[in-house]
Amino acid sequence: MAAMRWFLAGISRRGRRRHVTSTGYSPLGFCGDEFDLALCLHILFTYSDQLSVDFRVAAIEEMCRVAAEARVFPLLKSYGGPSPYLKLVVDLL
Numbered sequence: 001m002a003a004m005r006w007f008l009a010g011i012s013r014r015g016r017r018r019h020v021t022s023t024g025y026s027p028l029g030f031c032g033d034e035f036d037l038a039l040c041l042h043i044l045f046t047y048s049d050q051l052s053v054d055f056r057v058a059a060i061e062e063m064c065r066v067a068a069e070a071r072v073f074p075l076l077k078s079y080g081g082p083s084p085y086l087k088l089v090v091d092l093l
Helices: 004-010 053-066 086-092
Strands: 037-042 067-072
Touching: 037 053, 053 067, 053 086
Parallel strands: 037 067
Antiparallel strands: none
16 A cells, blocks of 8 residues: 555656656667666566567566666466466576
8 A cells, every 4th residue: 555655646746757657668768777667567478479579578678778677577377377488588688
């Protein structure tokens, strides 16, 4: 609940860009290291059969470029179990 309140307070502040959303990865349109944290939720591994390995790698690289820390989750397929692409993406990165 505290994290949710912090997030909502950040969105409601005019003139401050604390939270930004994006539906793509290349390029995000920000300078390097502009953010403290980049999050990617569900898209990269949940829908394992719908995205290429290149898309996944490029998305994570772009997140790492614009933020000091990048987090991707979940790392599971939509029907459970680890994504078959996880090890390949980690090895490429």
